[in-house]
Amino acid sequence: MDFTIAPRIEEFRSRIATFVDQRILPLEADPANYDAHENIRLDIADELRSQARAQGLWCLQLKQETGGQGFGKVGMAVCYEAMNRSIFGPLIFNSAAPDDGNMMLLEAVGTEAQKQRWLKPIVDGSVRSSFVMTEPHPGGGSDPSMIQTTATREGDRYVVRGRKWFITGAEEARHFILVAKTSEDPRKGLTAFLFDRDQPGWRIERRIGIMGPEEHGGHCELVFDGLEIPAENILMKEGDGLKATQIRLGPARLTHCMRWLGLSKRCVEIARAYAAERTGFGKRLADRESIQMMLGDLAMKIEIGRLLVMKAAWALDRGSFARKEVSMAKVHVANLLHQAADTAIQINGARGYSKDTVLEWIYRYARQARLVDGADEVHQMVLNKHLDTEGTDFWKWEAAGGDS
Incomplete structure (x- = not known):
């Protein structure tokens, strides 16, 4: 390696x-x-x-x-x-x-x-975009097969009806990728479509307020009541919607992790700087073993996250879907980000809880990391499925020139 x-x-x-x-x-x-x-x-x-x-x-x-x-x-x-x-x-x-x-x-x-x-x-950079998949109950979330929004073919176009929510960036987006049901086939029943903001037949019902700071365009609830999409705006082919989501979401989950590692390192940076200058009871915080253990633990977990991310990135570059590797990285790094923000706030005390640093911003943002693109528990179930299938080969090293 x-x-x-x-x-x-x-x-x-x-x-x-x-x-x-x-x-x-x-x-x-x-x-x-x-x-x-x-x-x-x-x-x-x-x-x-x-x-x-x-x-x-x-x-x-x-x-x-x-x-x-x-x-x-x-x-x-x-x-x-x-x-x-x-x-x-x-x-x-x-x-x-x-x-x-x-x-x-x-x-x-x-x-x-x-x-x-x-x-x-x-x-x-002239327009922003949005990915329209998640639905309110009983529709699809982490399980795309539950999607209820329908796209019914009428001549040379599809008519879309249904409801989506927590659609990131929708309020600022102009171009949208929509996943809707076109048949009852369990594997080929979903299709991905492209549509533009100015097309009639849909609306933003509301911008959903969330705990943390928001991406530009927020997280919105969308209603489709007759949006017409020409057949030429199908992405891939009819029935390839599930495949399209797999192509998109695997790498997207990993890019979240890449970015979250940067934020985790920033939390450590802020904590170390404050610990180096803050003195209490005649001793710098940085000289206290309790602080050293907290920061050392974070440094180790960040490096573990970097290795998990890099292995998954390497696998994706070699043409693998890297589902196991991406799931491990997603669970670890999402939890790491929350821990990094929490620990940095603790070391900074009241300053960390205030808006004098970005730590409280990161802390509120971090809580969503364990939910977006699949909750921790979903990825842990994915990992257990691999374990059931592979047994001890779950941890197999790939030999050069051998079968993958």
Whole structure:
């Protein structure tokens, strides 16, 4: 196993780190730079996005012919971690969810016409996008087979009826990828569609308030009461919706982990800086064994998370769906992020609980990590299914030149 990275990837990582340090981090301390939903104001974000694009730090996850750098998942893991040292970072480099996963899906399976119509504007940064899958009970959540929203073919178009919720970014999005039921077939009953904000027959019912800070466009409930989508706007083929979700969600779960590692490291950074300067009862916090144990434990768990993420990224780059590897990374890193924020707040005391640092922002944001893209328990069941199937081969090393 080779844990070195290519010089080109290290060069980009270093440039991203410098951009974050010099251009983005200073903005976090001023409340005037935030919008009403506790994210960076879009006018400020647009200026930074222009700067990042001018420096070539843009859409690194995509192929060069699409407008990216062709880094693959391993290169993304290195760079995304550096981007998310700032709570504002991923958006600035056009690597934030849900655009990130949508772009990778469209690049992988879209027709050339679809890439020009639906992908290129997201890559250019001129529009935002949204992925429309999750439904209220009794519809589909972590289990897409439960999806109730229907798309009924009528001539050369499909008519969509149903309800979706917690659709990230919907209020700001222009391009949407929708997963709906087109038949009762358990494997081929779902289809993915592309539609535009201006098409009639659907509406945003409400923007759902959440515990933490929100992505731009929020988390919305959508109602479809006759949206008509031309057959040419099917993504892949009719019945390939489940396959499309698998292609999108596996890498998207891992990119979340890549970003969360950056936030976890930021929590440690803030905690260490405060512990080094804060004195109580005649001793620096950094010199107390209890603090050293807390920080040492976090450092170890962050490194475990990085190894899990890198192994999953390596497997994806080799053409595997890496379901087992992604699930392990997702559970570990989601819980790590929550622990990192909690520990850093504890070390900072009242300062950590205040808005004088971004720790409370990260803490509220972190709680969703154990829910989005599959709750912990769903991924743990996936891992147990692999264990039942593979037995002791669950932990098998892959031999060079052998069967995978």
